[in-house]
Amino acid sequence: MKKLVCYFAILMFSVLIIAAPSTDAQEKLTIAWAQWDPANYLDELSKDFTTETGIEVDLVQISWSHFQDQVFTAFVGKSDRYDIVIGDSQWLGRNSVGGHYVDLTDWINENIDVDSIYGTAMEAFAEYPKGSGKYWALPAEVDANGFLYRTDLFEDPSEKAAFKEKYGYELAPPKTYDELRDIAEFFTRPPDLYGIAPWYSKEYDGITMGFQQVMWSFGGSYGDPETYKVDGHINSDDVVAALEYYKSLKELSPPDAPNYYWAETLDAFKAGKVAMAMDYFAFFPGVVDPNQNPNYYDKTGFFVSPAGPKGHAISIGGQGMSISSYSKNQEIAKRYLKWFMQKPVQEKWAQLGGFTPHEEVLQSEVFLNATPFNRAFAASFPYLRDFWAVPEYAELLEACQTGWNQVIIGSKSAKEALDEIARKHEAIFEDAGYYD
Amino acid sequence: MRSARFSRGFSDYQIKMAFIMPTMILLILMNIFPLLWSLYLSFHRYRASMPNRPARFIGVQNYARLLTDPEIWGYFQTTAYFVVLAVITQFIIGFGLALLLNREFRYKGVVTTLILLPMMLSPVVVGLFWRFIFASDVSGLVNYLLSPLFGGPIGWTTDPKIAMLAVVIVDTWMWSPFMMLISLAGLSAIPKYLYEAADVDRASRWFKFRWITLPLVSPLLLIALLFRTMDAFKMFDIVYVLTREGGPGIATETVSMNLYKLAFRNYNTGKACAMAYILLIIIVALSNIYVKYLNKVRSEA
Numbered sequence: 001m002k003k004l005v006c007y008f009a010i011l012m013f014s015v016l017i018i019a020a021p022s023t024d025a026q027e028k029l030t031i032a033w034a035q036w037d038p039a040n041y042l043d044e045l046s047k048d049f050t051t052e053t054g055i056e057v058d059l060v061q062i063s064w065s066h067f068q069d070q071v072f073t074a075f076v077g078k079s080d081r082y083d084i085v086i087g088d089s090q091w092l093g094r095n096s097v098g099g100h101y102v103d104l105t106d107w108i109n110e111n112i113d114v115d116s117i118y119g120t121a122m123e124a125f126a127e128y129p130k131g132s133g134k135y136w137a138l139p140a141e142v143d144a145n146g147f148l149y150r151t152d153l154f155e156d157p158s159e160k161a162a163f164k165e166k167y168g169y170e171l172a173p174p175k176t177y178d179e180l181r182d183i184a185e186f187f188t189r190p191p192d193l194y195g196i197a198p199w200y201s202k203e204y205d206g207i208t209m210g211f212q213q214v215m216w217s218f219g220g221s222y223g224d225p226e227t228y229k230v231d232g233h234i235n236s237d238d239v240v241a242a243l244e245y246y247k248s249l250k251e252l253s254p255p256d257a258p259n260y261y262w263a264e265t266l267d268a269f270k271a272g273k274v275a276m277a278m279d280y281f282a283f284f285p286g287v288v289d290p291n292q293n294p295n296y297y298d299k300t301g302f303f304v305s306p307a308g309p310k311g312h313a314i315s316i317g318g319q320g321m322s323i324s325s326y327s328k329n330q331e332i333a334k335r336y337l338k339w340f341m342q343k344p345v346q347e348k349w350a351q352l353g354g355f356t357p358h359e360e361v362l363q364s365e366v367f368l369n370a371t372p373f374n375r376a377f378a379a380s381f382p383y384l385r386d387f388w389a390v391p392e393y394a395e396l397l398e399a400c401q402t403g404w405n406q407v408i409i410g411s412k413s414a415k416e417a418l419d420e421i422a423r424k425h426e427a428i429f430e431d432a433g434y435y436d
Numbered sequence: 437m438r439s440a441r442f443s444r445g446f447s448d449y450q451i452k453m454a455f456i457m458p459t460m461i462l463l464i465l466m467n468i469f470p471l472l473w474s475l476y477l478s479f480h481r482y483r484a485s486m487p488n489r490p491a492r493f494i495g496v497q498n499y500a501r502l503l504t505d506p507e508i509w510g511y512f513q514t515t516a517y518f519v520v521l522a523v524i525t526q527f528i529i530g531f532g533l534a535l536l537l538n539r540e541f542r543y544k545g546v547v548t549t550l551i552l553l554p555m556m557l558s559p560v561v562v563g564l565f566w567r568f569i570f571a572s573d574v575s576g577l578v579n580y581l582l583s584p585l586f587g588g589p590i591g592w593t594t595d596p597k598i599a600m601l602a603v604v605i606v607d608t609w610m611w612s613p614f615m616m617l618i619s620l621a622g623l624s625a626i627p628k629y630l631y632e633a634a635d636v637d638r639a640s641r642w643f644k645f646r647w648i649t650l651p652l653v654s655p656l657l658l659i660a661l662l663f664r665t666m667d668a669f670k671m672f673d674i675v676y677v678l679t680r681e682g683g684p685g686i687a688t689e690t691v692s693m694n695l696y697k698l699a700f701r702n703y704n705t706g707k708a709c710a711m712a713y714i715l716l717i718i719i720v721a722l723s724n725i726y727v728k729y730l731n732k733v734r735s736e737a
Binding site for chain 1: 483484485486487488571572573574588589591593594595596680681682683684685686687697700701702703704
């Protein structure tokens, strides 16, 4: 009996220990972001926040393929799983109108020096509706579509001479889309080498992010942002010409190019399959890393996305930091946002490899010389433009992804596909009441 | 009073209910309620991503728009094409393998297990490694082997005319073993004495197959076909991974793939629910045809 009482006492004691609330319970902030290098940099940076405040930061990295689905599912379920979400610029409309993001307008105006942030970044990542002065986020990682090129090929004297003889001008990183095609054509030597790796993938926003900058640079547009009228804009002659141009690059790309998005173009470049590749600047740290790119880490150059015959525009990448409406730690989240936007923190963010939205830091010599590609990144900034950020962006994007991909694989002509996209976009806007 | 009841114990009815209730509660919560709720939503304009906008009743508008949309019919055609091609191929290969394995030989168990391996893998994993095997340049194993014969790499996942074939090949690789397994179960259940009697009558191999094997195994074959048809009709995972969300273009975009986009990309919840119901009705109708035929075959047997 004595033994039994003893066992019972031990059992009760163990239960009490397990059930007792932890005495060192710490405040904790959970941030959701995609799984990529900048998230690792932010994880590193956030250690400073923990040191300063004692608040633990848990950065949840979600694979790109599930990032959107996972975050939106949490929002739909009103989950308090994430306090801060670092989401795509296109998400702004849906998540602000849907009530998933906290309205930060008053708080930002009182606590953040908005003038210190690059205007384009603030508009793309924080403001919805555009021009309204209503803020739902602060820019975290400002990215842009850029290009990689093989310096060993571009600087080879025999290649330079052969190129000049054929095209009549010096071989150098292209400044226009015509030059880009000439160079791609020159280096297309199948099956070992191809001229260029562009984004053609139907996945998520792949081909749209690759093509839209060509469309804008050829004089096209998605539609009128005031009236939301699309017909005559997205299917104009300029856009037809742009799409035919973009399709023509397929002949100068590896055979599996119709499946290319950022990961595939990066792989093709690292494998030495292409002379030039399109990709987001945020992925370039891996290109100059000898461990990740052993063959070409020291033979890679970077250039700004070229200009077209009627202008110069570049697809914006990156994300903004928003606070989830369902978070129980909104005040801590605001504290983190305020801390993150401080100049010294932004300097460290840039130093770690993050692309800062802080104008002064972005233009500083320290930032420009920090990596071989920062100068090209900073030069891309004035040309950044974005897709529609309305709540219906996913449907608009889907129509573009399918239509443009069909042109690339030869299922439809450029005009047919663009008329179809225009029809679908207008139906989506009409359905959502934009024409009422 | 209380002790009297305890001494009598529970009635048969109470015990039956005690066993059934947990399942009933689970079924109501997890199946019946979502089924009815989605039926309700299918008559509304509603987006789950916009919880602050109430659902608005729009009658059968979601159904009407879906059924008059030529693109949706295109997805149904793609799905039907896939179902017919994949299920027939799997049936032929699976049944053929079962006929080969329906005899005693050394290492029969090991060989059968090895053949069954593909269907034990996750479809996403299968899609992913076939993506590499089917890579459209010579880095893909298939193109590495076939390029010399065809004068260049084949666009398994980039050519709209070939992509569906790639999906069928992968699905066949994965699910033919299932057909084989069910067929083998049917074949091994056929009494040996029937064949012995036929041997006494000096019946030909074809005669034995046509008049003994086929009639006795056909009810199980029909069940296997029913399962595979229903499963193939819901094809999503392999298409999502292998041909990257139903590409190239819309060449392999099945109804389920489109439904996923409608529900979880676009969050057009009302329309997605209507689409799910259309899909459900088609699957139920198809299953009924099979079951009726199955009953007919059974009664004949």
